[in-house]
Amino acid sequence: MDEKRIVRSELRWVFVVAAAVTLMLVVIVATTLANALHPPSNVETIDPATLHIAGEFTEANLGTQENADGTVTVRLIATQYAFVPRCLPVPEGRPVSIRVTSPDVIHGFIVAGTNANTMVVPGFVAELTTEFDEPGDHLMPCHEYCGLGHSNMWAVLRVVPEEEWIPDANGRMTCELVP
Amino acid sequence: MNSSPNRLVAAHIWVAFIAFAVAAVMGAWQMLVRSPIDAPLETAETYFVSVTGHGALMAYVLPTLFVMGFGYYVAMTALKQPLPGLRWAWAGFYIAAIGIVMAVVTVLSGQATVLYTFYPPLTGSVFFYLGVLLVVVGSWIWVAVMITAMMKWKRANPGAAVPLAMFATVANAILWLWTTAGVGAELLFQVLPASLGWTDSIDAGLARTLFSWTLHAIVYFWLMPAYIAFYTILPKVAGGRLYSDTMGRVSFILFLLYSLPVGMHHLFMDPEHGSGFKFLQMMLTALVTVPTLLTIFTIGASLEIAARLRGGKGLFGWVRALPWDRPMVLAAGFSFIMLGFGGFGGLINMSYAMNSMIHNTSWVTAHFHLIFGGSVVIMYFAIAYHIWPKLTGREARSLTPIRVQLWLWFVGIVITSFPWHILGLFGQPRRVSSFDFANPEIAYWGPWTTVSAIGGFIMLAGAALFVWNLATLYRGAAADRTMSYAMAVHQPREVPRVLNGFGLWNTLVAVLMIVAYAWPIAQFFFLDTYPAPVQRVDVGG
Ligand code: HEM
Ligand SMILES: [Cu+2]
Numbered sequence: 001m002d003e004k005r006i007v008r009s010e011l012r013w014v015f016v017v018a019a020a021v022t023l024m025l026v027v028i029v030a031t032t033l034a035n036a037l038h039p040p041s042n043v044e045t046i047d048p049a050t051l052h053i054a055g056e057f058t059e060a061n062l063g064t065q066e067n068a069d070g071t072v073t074v075r076l077i078a079t080q081y082a083f084v085p086r087c088l089p090v091p092e093g094r095p096v097s098i099r100v101t102s103p104d105v106i107h108g109f110i111v112a113g114t115n116a117n118t119m120v121v122p123g124f125v126a127e128l129t130t131e132f133d134e135p136g137d138h139l140m141p142c143h144e145y146c147g148l149g150h151s152n153m154w155a156v157l158r159v160v161p162e163e164e165w166i167p168d169a170n171g172r173m174t175c176e177l178v179p
Numbered sequence: 180m181n182s183s184p185n186r187l188v189a190a191h192i193w194v195a196f197i198a199f200a201v202a203a204v205m206g207a208w209q210m211l212v213r214s215p216i217d218a219p220l221e222t223a224e225t226y227f228v229s230v231t232g233h234g235a236l237m238a239y240v241l242p243t244l245f246v247m248g249f250g251y252y253v254a255m256t257a258l259k260q261p262l263p264g265l266r267w268a269w270a271g272f273y274i275a276a277i278g279i280v281m282a283v284v285t286v287l288s289g290q291a292t293v294l295y296t297f298y299p300p301l302t303g304s305v306f307f308y309l310g311v312l313l314v315v316v317g318s319w320i321w322v323a324v325m326i327t328a329m330m331k332w333k334r335a336n337p338g339a340a341v342p343l344a345m346f347a348t349v350a351n352a353i354l355w356l357w358t359t360a361g362v363g364a365e366l367l368f369q370v371l372p373a374s375l376g377w378t379d380s381i382d383a384g385l386a387r388t389l390f391s392w393t394l395h396a397i398v399y400f401w402l403m404p405a406y407i408a409f410y411t412i413l414p415k416v417a418g419g420r421l422y423s424d425t426m427g428r429v430s431f432i433l434f435l436l437y438s439l440p441v442g443m444h445h446l447f448m449d450p451e452h453g454s455g456f457k458f459l460q461m462m463l464t465a466l467v468t469v470p471t472l473l474t475i476f477t478i479g480a481s482l483e484i485a486a487r488l489r490g491g492k493g494l495f496g497w498v499r500a501l502p503w504d505r506p507m508v509l510a511a512g513f514s515f516i517m518l519g520f521g522g523f524g525g526l527i528n529m530s531y532a533m534n535s536m537i538h539n540t541s542w543v544t545a546h547f548h549l550i551f552g553g554s555v556v557i558m559y560f561a562i563a564y565h566i567w568p569k570l571t572g573r574e575a576r577s578l579t580p581i582r583v584q585l586w587l588w589f590v591g592i593v594i595t596s597f598p599w600h601i602l603g604l605f606g607q608p609r610r611v612s613s614f615d616f617a618n619p620e621i622a623y624w625g626p627w628t629t630v631s632a633i634g635g636f637i638m639l640a641g642a643a644l645f646v647w648n649l650a651t652l653y654r655g656a657a658a659d660r661t662m663s664y665a666m667a668v669h670q671p672r673e674v675p676r677v678l679n680g681f682g683l684w685n686t687l688v689a690v691l692m693i694v695a696y697a698w699p700i701a702q703f704f705f706l707d708t709y710p711a712p713v714q715r716v717d718v719g720g
């Protein structure tokens with residue numbers, strides 16, 4: 001085997017590898033754009049020390065809100081060791097924006113079995129927009145270690161079929177957990 | 180083990196594997212706690228103490244001490260010159276050892292239950308962080324010794340090609356220096372002041388960003404010994420030659436370049452960064468696959484040479500002609516299989532959007548146990564088995580316990596990590612101590628978790644047999660102590676300067692890091708950020 005042949009075979013392989021990697025990137029970029037999938041990247045700051053006193057995340061504002069255009073916004077707080085509120089109703093098959101932040105430490109937000117997923121970092125509001133197509137209760141465990149009570153930090157996201165979706169006069173919707 | 184340099188190597192490797200064995204016991208117990216089976220001492224507190232210990236021992240102590248010990252060995256045997264700064268090396272060892280004891284005692288006493296990733300504003304006892312920092316300081320001494328050894332050799336052998344094993348080891352040393360800068364800055368400027376009570380708030384977003392700087396590159400630091408063995412030991416043990424020395428050098432340089440400016444792929448799901456830099460680093464991440472694929476080709480070709488020399492035939496039939504009874508070859512075979520599965524999973528992690536399905540689920544834990552615990556650690560075993568006769572002067576009495584051990588580890592990893600991946604797709608979060616399997620929504624997770632726990636105990640058996648083998652097996656015939664590395668088909672006497680040193684590549688790393696990280700870090704000083712109150716886990720409720 002002479003050296004030239006070895007180098008040639010390596011270069012051929014480099015070419016194959018480069019092509020494969022390029023193809024992979026194209027697929028990733030294309031699917032991301034086509035599905036408009038955007039992980040939370042809004043870079044919006046908030047003071048964790050005062051968020052319960054004034055502004056968007058005071059207790060009265062938390063929960064599910066139907067907006068004038070029919071879209072829905074859910075505001076919640078992840079705090080040691082619970083999500084507030086603990087039950088989140090959302091309509092089936094409509095765009096839902098979830099806005100979540102933390103007054104204390106880092107938490108995680110995931111709706112099991114869906115792509116609704118974000119870190120919750122104190123000092124920042126995480127926002128993600130998605131649709132839920134499967135009616136029923138979905139578990140919502142905190143997925144980042146936040147202290148010894150972390151394993152018990154679970155909430156429920158309840159996907160409500162359109163015909164049962166009846167918000168109150170202010171567009172608010174709540175739900176109760178069956179114990 | 181008669182001479183002091185050999186004792187230095189053995190001391191590092193023993194500390195690495197004792198830490199590993201302790202952590203393996205913790206891991207198996209954690210498996211039980213997460214499963215529907217009852218475990219002794221099961222509480223949230225004991226669980227997270229254990230996960231902190233397991234993570235820190237497996238991710239920091241095992242690889243760092245192993246890489247150091249193996250690096251010293253390579254520097255002496257590949258360069259065939261005495262180790263410069265032997266005293267310094269011992270000092271580094273003791274500094275690291277003190278750090279390990281300090282960190283472990285602090286964790287076990289429940290004063291630093293913050294997990295190995297720290298994630299402030301949670302803050303534990305300062306002795307945990309100082310302990311980790313001491314391990315890093317010890318490893319910096321190793322970096323200095325590695326660089327000095329190479330420079331000294333180059334002066335004595337002007338123009339000659341640095342042996343590939345040493346070239347790769349120095350690439351890893353430089354990579355490590357860059358890698359530790361992120362977590363080092365986080366510890367020095369944010370975490371230590373908080374744990375000393377000097378500050379009462381901490382910028383959590385900045386801390387995560389600095390940690391991400393370290394978090395991907397450290398994986399390549401862990402991986403390098405395995406790749407060094409693939410290129411410079413395996414072809415020889417298999418009875419052949421390395422296909423191309425040049426491609427080896429190129430791959431190690433690419434690892435150095437592309438494992439650093441990609442750490443933000445750990446922050447895809449974080450709100451403190453915009454999509455621009457997330458996307459940029461995802462693109463760069465894709466490039467890390469290039470050196471891995473190059474390695475697979477070069478090593479595949481090297482093994483084919485060996486197999487054909489042994490009479491192997493056919494397009495793929497030659498694989499059967501390889502000497503699978505030799506531990507190094509068997510381990511490399513397992514390693515490649517696990518790398519194959521793991522690489523596939525990694526593509527999912529890496530893609531910007533699919534990541535949201537599995538971020539922080541058991542999928543991730545499964546993934547790195549497969550790649551790191553599997554592909555990489557099985558090569559640590561193989562390297563230790565390979566150099567032990569040369570360190571002790573005795574051959575193994577029998578290779579059977581070694582083969583059994585490698586099989587146990589491989590089977591254990593597969594049985595552990597396959598169900599774990601599936602649980603991740605179901606949405607099972609990681610770092611959760613117990614699940615309410617009575618809840619009908621997750622009851623079906625139970626059996627999968629149990630299977631995975633069984634795999635964990637098979638791994639534990641593999642870990643125990645490994646330590647037993649190292650301690651008792653090497654009492655056979657007198658062994659040849661000379662360590663020789665694989666020759667390339669065309670063993671170069673000289674190589675172009677750029678392939679014989681790191682000046683240019685270091686500069687390029689600096690440029691890439693500025694492009695990838697300057698703004699993501701600087702933004703915290705321009706934005707109106709609000710630090711979060713420090714929360715101590717070690718004092719009071
Ligand atoms: C007997 C073998 C092993 C068993 C049974 C085992 C089991 C586990 C379990 C149950 C967890 C906790 C999962 C969670 O709570 O999310 C874990 C975490 C971890 N393991 Fe292992 N493991 C083993 C070996 C290894 C090896 C060889 C490595 C690497 C060299 C490793 C590295 C880690 C790391 C870095 C974590 C993450 C800790 C964290 O989330 O903070 N493990 N392991
Ligand atoms: Cu949590």
Ligand SMILES: [Cu+2]
Nearest residue numbers: 394395444445
């Ligand atoms: Cu990474």
